Amino acid sequence: VKTTTSQRLLDTAAKLFWKNGYTSTTTREIAAVLGVQKASLYHHVSRKEDLLYEICLTSLANIRAAVTAAVDSVEDPLDRVRCLIRSHVAATLIDQDMLTELRALSGQRRDEIVALRDAYEELVRSVIAGAQQAGDVRDDIPVKQLSLCLLNLLNWSIFWFQPDGDLSSDQLAEVFIDVFLSGVARKP
Amino acid sequence: VKTTTSQRLLDTAAKLFWKNGYTSTTTREIAAVLGVQKASLYHHVSRKEDLLYEICLTSLANIRAAVTAAVDSVEDPLDRVRCLIRSHVAATLIDQDMLTELRALSGQRRDEIVALRDAYEELVRSVIAGAQQAGDVRDDIPVKQLSLCLLNLLNWSIFWFQPDGDLSSDQLAEVFIDVFLSGVARKP
């Protein structure tokens, strides 16, 4: 992984956007953290919005690649769901998905990112549908609703997860797998 | 419910903050939607941030009141969990919890809202702990983790739920109850 200035710029911007929000983050801050004058940023991008767009693109691509690789590494339909959860949690908690800042993108670009997000959700649905067809996951609830439940369960973590907390992201993923598959009610 | 101008101001600001984010929403926009000049806003609040603060306060108070009332209306520990889910979903999807905009608040006020949110989460934990103690909910996972799972499952809905979609908020709550309590794995 080479760290060009352009790449450092994207990383810095991503951190700041994540911490303070896209709109609240100023080009001055980004430049200051990067250790350059703000005018220098415009050699690498032509608008502040470009930063968010690039970050969203690579973030979604990374998550998708990680999850695809993980899921394709196993055959058992239920194990594929488990792998999906593990890799999705790891990817979204590291590669902070900028999905909450998506509304700051304008028009065409926003649509493009939304389409990529939708495509990823389709991947999630297909994995769950596979487990349904194998008889490992209940099919009295439509796959779309099951997928929404799973993404809900996983995604909100970005708001409270802390790498130095008492639960690692790996441990968290195992809890999610347990709760999602088995539920919390004590079996009679 | 009386609709004073101050109240209309808060409602308008809440809608705009929710739609575009606190920082991206300008006092000019708020004034325009309200049909007044922007200077007029400063008769009702002394700073833009006051709007967010008031909205967070009442939003959290409303959610807490709704959930407390619902939960206290039943005795059975597992039914209390079900009532919690139903009322939480209804409250957060209507009274859009401004929790994602919380970081825009400064210092003391931010701490105050976070404390209120923590107190609410403590309420959630107590309801789940009650069901654990009654033997209705598994106790091999700590109540804190179960609560985080539940809040994850419920809260992310605010990003995709649409009142005119093919799933009402009541129906959604029933799906959450089912998935949270029973899990999605097909029982052998």
Place this chain on the structure above:
DNA sequence: GTCTATAAAGAGATAGAC
């Protein structure tokens, strides 16, 4: 590729009349 300097627009907020 980075700098200094500055433009141009937009933001939150205030003064004082009505």
Place this chain on the structure above:
DNA sequence: GTCTATCTCTTTATAGAC
């Protein structure tokens, strides 16, 4: 309680030298 008018500061972005 709302208005017109304006202030002051901050923002994104550009121009042109090095």
